[in-house]
Amino acid sequence: MKFQDLILALQNFWAAQDCVISQPYDIEVGAGTMNPHTFLKTLGPEPWNVAYVEPSRRPVDGRYGENPFRVHKHYQFQVILKPSPDDIQERYLKSLAAMGIVLEDHDIRFEEDNWEAPTLGAWGVGWQVLLDGMEITQFTYFQQVGGIDTHPVSVEITYGIERLCMFLGGVDNIFDLPWSSTVTYGDARKREEYEFSKYCFESADIDLHKNLFDMYENEAYRLLDENLPLVAYDYTLKCSHTFNVLDSRGAVSTTQRPAYIARVRKMACAVAEQYVALQEGVKHG
């Protein structure tokens, strides 16, 4: 199974489930959840179904392209259905079948795994889905986003597509994954893994990033003062990524860590609050 075939299969499947097939956000994020098509759209009462690939950067997971399983950037396939449908588990299983997995030949289980994103003031309840002991999906009913109780509740389905693809193809090294019929994952990304690992662990300018964090944070609050939560959210995301770089660079002591996380969460919650207030304003004229 080629990497791109997996993506196409998932896109086609979820498009048929009346999802908007969206695209990655154009700012660095740690997970598909941070894309405003999840973070903001799961707030408020309007129905919303969406699916998209999200390149997700986790600088601390970088291994200079030398580890066969870990990379600083991986791709998530993200699905949001709001409200969560009654038959969501069955639909999800059909999506596995759509990828060519014969469900009866495998052991597929839902094991408790409650998801929490402290920087987003978000948490949910759900499972990791295991395919023959391999974690292939995070399956979460969002209970709170940006510190706000969700109603109705959205379900988030996040597929770890590299691992899924490796598993299905019996490939032991992520960089050997066939992306297309002629290009491997390593061809496309290996050098990038090396450079970004080098950058995040060794080279990133610490003072610059500390300054950037403060500047982005100021900008976010300034924008909130101007009632522009969508733009303020961009700067919240930039803060989040800047913090991740500082963290991987070893520039954040364990004492400072919670304080940084709290600052990002505070911004995210303020954005969420203003976003919801504006939505309600629109609705009530």
Next chain:
Amino acid sequence: MAELIIEIGTEEIPARMMNRAHRDLRDSLEKVLTEAGLEFDDLESLGAPRQLTIMGRKVQVAQEDRVETVLGPPVKIAYGADGSATKALQGFLRSNPGLNQDQLFRTEGKKGEVVAGKVEIKGRDTVDILAEAIPTLLAKMHFPKNMRWGHNREQFVRPVRSILALFNGEVIPFSFAGIDAGNRSFGHRFFGGDGFEVTTIQHYLDAKAERHVAVGHEEREAKIQAQIDAHLAKIGGMLVADEALLSEVADLVECPYVVLGEFDEKFLDIPREVLITSMREHQKSFTVQDHHGKLMPYFLSVASIPTDPKGLVKKGNEWVLNARLYDAKFFWETDRERSFDHFRERLKNVTFINELGSYHEKTRRLAGLVAHMADVLEYGSAERQDLIFAAEQCKSDLVSDLVFEFAELQGIVGGLLLRHHGKNDQVWRAIYGHYQPASMDDDLPANRNGCLISIADKLDTLVGCFAAGMIPTGSKDPYALRRAAQGVVRVLVDAELPFSLDEMLTVSIGLYRQADNDVVPDENLHEQLRNFLVERIRHYLRKVRGFDYDVVEGVLAAGVDRIDQTLPRAEAVADQQEKDNFRSLSLSLKRMQNVIADEADRLPDFDAELLEEMPERTFWAQFTTVKHDIEKAADEGRYNDAMDLMVTLADPAEAYFGTDGVYINVDEDQLRLNRKAMCREIALTLGLVADISTLAPK
């Protein structure tokens, strides 16, 4: 009598919540039936990840009709002057339609004579009672974490997708979380076919089994165990037993199928502890060993399928486990190559507790504390060096990749790495076990140095937290200080370590004073800590060792500085308590204490020359013959010997206080105070093992 069966069909319920959910559901339903006065045989609760099932094979179909006496208004306001019913009585009759005025009688109420009548109450049908009670009962079910889903306002542990509820073959009409109860159930998600209608309990169980769902936890555990045994027989292996894992995996599957997988032999280089943890934590797999206890390159995973005809499940599990072990091996090898000094240096950036600085600072204090212990134990210089080195390095593994990955291996990884670096037992084993004992049932660290570091580590945490004002109150104990204190007490006692509590506290507090941190220990700190630890000694002797309240209080009153000695002292007292003269002696001691109490602060030195009467001279003479031996025996920890000698004073003491004894409270100051001074001297010695006056007959 009729059958009751209820099945709440849900999305997968977390394994850790199943047991409690079954029990709660059964208990609350039994309560409903009991309160309704219905007879029933015990209910049975079963369940698998997607269903909570409860069944009763014999439940009464309806409440009995019954006659009840209802009380009306007082007689004096019930009837008018002409004997007709007043408004009060009319109202009573209206609210009890079955009553006629001529059937009324009079009876004694709480406030005098009242009008009363007998009414017949129709028993309600059980099905109606259940239909009313179950939705409330489900809404009130307590889970560690509840959730909402879709548009629902109701909460449950996971979304409810179906409800089967039958009583006497009929559907119990209710709904919960938007789902109407019905008569249908379902089988295994992939191998169960379509849903089906249920008629009876037996039919339900048979149909579930046919559709590959084993609804009983015990049934699943037994199936898993049997398959494991069959696999082990094939490969001549033995299981690394793990009851908790067995119980957990039994609640992760509907249809247990044990996969025997293999992994690459090269992973056997990974230390056993790491290998087992990696398999258990990441893959919930069992480890296999040979008859010599050496690990074998096999694992056992439990899937939820009837069978694996193409071997794909086995192949998949092997692929995943090999990837996991690749990681573990990589971490082990990376950590192995790094220098320990470098690890320790990095501890400067690892916060122990915010107010208390880094782990690096903590290890410096630990080195100071164990140096004191080495002095007490008169360690030679090499021994001393090993101990201090181990204390300095005991937290270094916190920055290792392996501990980052498997937090529960802290200490163990440090020990294994130092063993690899060729350190001796006194170093590596000391670090390996210094987090023990983690609970009352847990073993002590494997060697003495491990015990010493364990005590130092816990004591340092206690002292620091108390100094920073983080003192446990009620159920709030975020740093688990009670458990730490309990650990200190237990290790001191069980490993028989001769340390003075006051000295240790002084050293530890001193180390915080010297260190560069924001914590300024205040004056009361020593006292507070001492009291906190005494509370744990009390708990240990009473609850863990099972001594009586009086024995424990007597022992504690006589001194707690040498915590290790409190146990042998309590044992001696408990032994002696059985002996004939003991009660008499303890009563005499109590008298002595009472006698001196009011003038304790003005007693002179005792002067034997001033003794006049026979009983006091005899008592003193006998006392002086045994005094030295009692003190010597107590000092050497021969508490039974000491108390044997004390008991020889029971008779002279009784004579002293007896009817022909000595009158102490004479008017003459010198004589009275000297007699009291004698009591003080004797009481002091008799209290060396325990204040046995607490054991006097009340």
